[in-house]
Amino acid sequence: MxxxxxxxxxxxxxxxxxxxxxxxxxxxxxxxxxxxxxxxxxxxxxxxxxxxxxxxxxxxxxxxxxxxxxxxxxxxxxxxxxxxxxxxxxxxxxxxxxxxxxxxxxxxxxxxxxxxxxxxxxxxxxxxxxxxxxxxxxxxxxxxxxxxxxxxxxxxxxxxxxxxxxxxxxxxxxxxxxxxxxxxxxxxxxxxxxxxxxxxxxxxxxxxxxxxxxxxxxxxxxxxxxxxxxxxxxxxxHCVFEYIYFARADSVIDGISVYDVRQKTGVLLAGESPAKADIVSPVPDSGTAAATGYASTSGIPFREALIKNRYIGRTFIMSTQTKREMAVRMKLNPVRGHITGKSVVLVDDSIVRGTTSRHIIALVREFGANEVHLRVASPPIIAPCYLGTDFPTREELISNRKSVVEVRKAIEATSLGHISLEGLIKAIGVPYSHLCTGCLTGKYPLAIDGEEEDFHGIEMIDPYKSSGL
Ligand code: SF4
CATH class of the missing domain: 3.60.20.10 (Aminohydrolase, N-terminal nucleophile (Ntn) domain)
Known part of the structure; x- marks a missing residue:
C-alpha cells in the first residue's frame, strides 16, 4: 500500500x-x-x-x-x-x-x-x-x-x-x-x-x-x-489485490477500470457460486461493485444490509486485532428493515484472518437475518505477501489453515463461496502470466527465500533509449 x-x-x-x-x-x-x-x-x-x-x-x-x-x-x-x-x-x-x-x-x-x-x-x-x-x-x-x-x-x-x-x-x-x-x-x-x-x-x-x-x-x-x-x-x-481491494473503484490501473473488474467478479461469482436468497448486499465499500454484478446476474434484489460510517478508516489497515474488531462495530451498522426475517447474500472483497467476516455475519444475524450466505470476490488468501501488503503470517491466514468448508463453519456463515482464480483473471481481462497472484497461489513473480518462483525473467535493456510518449 x-x-x-x-x-x-x-x-x-x-x-x-x-x-x-x-x-x-x-x-x-x-x-x-x-x-x-x-x-x-x-x-x-x-x-x-x-x-x-x-x-x-x-x-x-x-x-x-x-x-x-x-x-x-x-x-x-x-x-x-x-x-x-x-x-x-x-x-x-x-x-x-x-x-x-x-x-x-x-x-x-x-x-x-x-x-x-x-x-x-x-x-x-x-x-x-x-x-x-x-x-x-x-x-x-x-x-x-x-x-x-x-x-x-x-x-x-x-x-x-x-x-x-x-x-x-x-x-x-x-x-x-x-x-x-x-x-x-x-x-x-x-x-x-x-x-x-x-x-x-x-x-x-x-x-x-x-x-x-x-x-x-x-x-x-x-x-x-x-x-x-x-x-x-x-x-x-501487476498485483491482483489492487483490483480486488486496494485501489479506489473509480481508478483506472494499467488501462483497466477497477470498478469494472469488481463488477465482473460479482457477475462471475453469481454463476460459480449461486445462492437462494431474498437480497444481495455488499460489505461496503470494496464489496459494492461486486455485489451489483452478483445481484444483476442472479436476479436477487440489491439492497444494502449494512451502512458504513464514512469517518472510520479501513479495518484491514488498522494495526491490532482489537482495534479492527472495534472498528467493524463502529463502521458498519445494519439496516434492520432490510434484513429481519430475510435470507441475505453478503458480498465481500476478501477474507484474511476470518475474524472480521465472523463479526459482520454475527451482526447481520443479530439484526434478524435468517440466513447469511457470504460470497467473496477473491480466491482464498493462502500465503503471505512480501511485496508491500501487510497480510499476516501463513498461520494467521484462515484459508491457509482451513478448507472452505471449515472456514464457513468458523465464520458461522450459512454458505461460503469464493470466486475461482480463473474467474478473477477473466474479470481483470489480462493473462495469468501478467499478474502477481503470490498470496493466492503461493507462487511469486520473483525469487523469494523459501518460496516458489513463477519466473518472469527480468532483463536489462538499453538503459538510455527513449521509449517515446
Ligand atoms: S502477493 Fe502479489 S498479489 Fe498478493 S498482495 Fe502481494 S503483490 Fe499483491
Whole structure:
C-alpha cells in the first residue's frame, strides 16, 4: 500500500498535492507528508494522521513552490515510527533530495549491510532510505541521474513505485514487474502530475496520459515528460489485490477500470457460486461493485444490509486485532428493515484472518437475518505477501489453515463461496502470466527465500533509449 504523488507546474502546487494525497488516503492512513521546492530551498511538513489532520489551517501556505511530492503511509518495512514518515529529505554535496516510495524491497537487509560497510549511516529503518542512499551514492560518484536510476533499479529487488525530487527536478520510476501502480497526467494550463492512482489526477483536474511502464523512469520538467525504459520483462506481474481491494473503484490501473473488474467478479461469482436468497448486499465499500454484478446476474434484489460510517478508516489497515474488531462495530451498522426475517447474500472483497467476516455475519444475524450466505470476490488468501501488503503470517491466514468448508463453519456463515482464480483473471481481462497472484497461489513473480518462483525473467535493456510518449 502507500500512496504517492508528485507535481511540477507553473503555479503553487501545495494545494493540489494536498488534494492528490487526499484522493489517495485509502492507500495509507497512518501518516503523510509533503515536500516542495521554491527554487532555493525545500519546504517540508509531515506527521501522523489523515491528510486533513496533518495539514491543518495555515500549513499549506508555508509549503511554497511549483514542484513537490507527497506520501500517505501504510507501514510495512520499518514499522510505525516518526522517522519513517515520508517524504524523506536529504542534503548532500550541494544537492537536495526528497523521495517517496510505494512498495517493499526484499533485499533491504543486504543493501543496508553493503552501504553501511561503505560508511553510510541510516537514520530510519525504512527501505526507502536504501533507495535514496543508492541514488545519492551514484550521484556523488559522478554518474548522471539516468545512470543513477538505472543502477538503482538493477540493484533493488521487490515492488517499487518511486517519485523523487533532485534539486527541484521531479523523477519517477516503477519496478520492472509493475507490481505497484504509477501513472501520470497533465494539467490543462501546463505542468504534470505523477501518482499511484488516476483518482489523484481526477481530484486535481489533470488528464491521465498513461501509466508509467514497468521498468521505466520518467523525468518531469518544465512542461516536458522524458521517459526512459530501463528494464524489461517477459511479462509484468501487476498485483491482483489492487483490483480486488486496494485501489479506489473509480481508478483506472494499467488501462483497466477497477470498478469494472469488481463488477465482473460479482457477475462471475453469481454463476460459480449461486445462492437462494431474498437480497444481495455488499460489505461496503470494496464489496459494492461486486455485489451489483452478483445481484444483476442472479436476479436477487440489491439492497444494502449494512451502512458504513464514512469517518472510520479501513479495518484491514488498522494495526491490532482489537482495534479492527472495534472498528467493524463502529463502521458498519445494519439496516434492520432490510434484513429481519430475510435470507441475505453478503458480498465481500476478501477474507484474511476470518475474524472480521465472523463479526459482520454475527451482526447481520443479530439484526434478524435468517440466513447469511457470504460470497467473496477473491480466491482464498493462502500465503503471505512480501511485496508491500501487510497480510499476516501463513498461520494467521484462515484459508491457509482451513478448507472452505471449515472456514464457513468458523465464520458461522450459512454458505461460503469464493470466486475461482480463473474467474478473477477473466474479470481483470489480462493473462495469468501478467499478474502477481503470490498470496493466492503461493507462487511469486520473483525469487523469494523459501518460496516458489513463477519466473518472469527480468532483463536489462538499453538503459538510455527513449521509449517515446
Ligand atoms: S502477493 Fe498478493 S498482495 Fe502481494 S503483490 Fe502479489 S498479489 Fe499483491
Amino acid at each position: 502507500c500512496g504517492i504523488a508528485g507535481i511540477v507546474a507553473n503555479f503553487e502546487i501545495s494545494g493540489s498535492l494536498y488534494w492528490a494525497l487526499h484522493a489517495l488516503q485509502h492507500r495509507g492512513q497512518e501518516s503523510g507528508g509533503i515536500s516542495t521546492y521554491d527554487n532555493e530551498i525545500v519546504h517540508k511538513y509531515k506527521g501522523f494522521g489523515l491528510v486533513s489532520e496533518i495539514f491543518a489551517s495555515g500549513i499549506l501556505q508555508n509549503l511554497s513552490g511549483k514542484t513537490g511530492l507527497g506520501h500517505v503511509r501504510y507501514p510495512t518495512t520499518g514499522g510505525s515510527k516518526p522517522e519513517n514518515i515520508q517524504p524523506f529529505n536529504f542534503l548532500f554535496r550541494n544537492h537536495s533530495l526528497s523521495i517517496v516510495h510505494n512498495g517493499n524491497l526484499i533485499n533491504t537487509n543486504e543493501l543496508r549491510h553493503e552501504y553501511e560497510g561503505r560508511g553510510h549511516i541510516f537514520s530510519t529503518t525504512s527501505d526507502t532510505e536504501v533507495i535514496a542512499a543508492i541514488l545519492a551514492n551514484e550521484i556523488i560518484h559522478g554518474h548522471t541521474i539516468d545512470e543513477a536510476i538505472s543502477f538503482c533499479m538493477r540493484n533493488i529487488r521487490g515492488s517499487y513505485a518511486v517519485i523523487f525530487m533532485l534539486d527541484g527536478v521531479l523523477y519517477a520510476f516503477r519496478d520492472p514487474l509493475g507490481i505497484k501502480p504509477l501513472c501520470f497526467g497533465e494539467f490543462e494550463n501546463g505542468g504534470h502530475i505523477v501518482a499511484s492512482e488516476s483518482v489523484a489526477l481526477d481530484a486535481v483536474g489533470a488528464k491521465l496520459l498513461r501509466d508509467v511502464v514497468p521498468g521505466e523512469s520518467i523525468c518531469l520538467k518544465a512542461g516536458n515528460v522524458s521517459p526512459h525504459r530501463i528494464m524489461t520483462v517477459k511479462s509484468p506481474a
